[in-house]
Amino acid sequence: MLVKELNALKENQELVSIERNCHDEELTGFIHTATEEVIIMSLFSNDGDYEGIAVFETDQINEVYWGNREHKAIASLIDTSQEINFPKVKGKIFPDILIELNSAYESLCLYQHHSEARFDVGQIIDHDDDWLKVHALGNKKSLSPLYKLIQKDDISRVDIDSPYQKKIVSLHKTAL
Structure with missing residues (x-):
């Protein structure tokens, strides 16, 4: 239903x-x-x-x-x-779509099950069946990028094309 x-x-x-x-x-x-x-x-x-x-x-x-x-x-x-450009995805399940979006976009917002109030803006730089290696950009306050390993099953949602995400990426490009 x-x-x-x-x-x-x-x-x-x-x-x-x-x-x-x-x-x-x-x-x-x-x-x-x-x-x-x-x-x-x-x-x-x-x-x-x-x-x-x-x-x-x-x-x-x-x-x-x-x-x-x-x-x-x-x-x-x-x-x-306002025109919204939705991704054309071939994957049928979330983990496959996550990796596909990572290939198509400069950055992703990755939310985890335990706390969606916190999320990482970044890029998946490597992955296997269980883990993601993420280059996470720091937030506006710190602008301090880091690398982290995240269990793939712990990702609850991925956002793309958000204005906040675009601003964070832009700030990191200016290398303040």
Whole structure:
């Protein structure tokens, strides 16, 4: 029922909020892709500002809601002339899509199951079946890049094209 309903919401271009079992904050936006394995959606703030594209596993979803006044207000604030370029992915499962996106984009926002309040902006520089070697860029405060190993199964979501992500990458390029 879930995937069928999400695809109907996609066809109707309905703004939705999704709550997931790995985080206490919902994601609000428009569904682009909904399969039994993966969701790809554009994200928007409560002020209607574009926040990037999120990819996560369908089985993380525990609630979807839409159609209330808040959603209608947010939808009315969204700049509908803004073009969003969704990734064309061949992978069918999240780990494959994660690696595919890494090859196609300059950087990713990698969120982990234990705390999506913290995330890494960076690039996967190597991987195997279990682990990712990530070159993580430091946040705006530190601008201190580092390398880290992260269990592949610990990644709960990946975002691309977020304004924050683009600014962090730009700051690192200026080598302050």
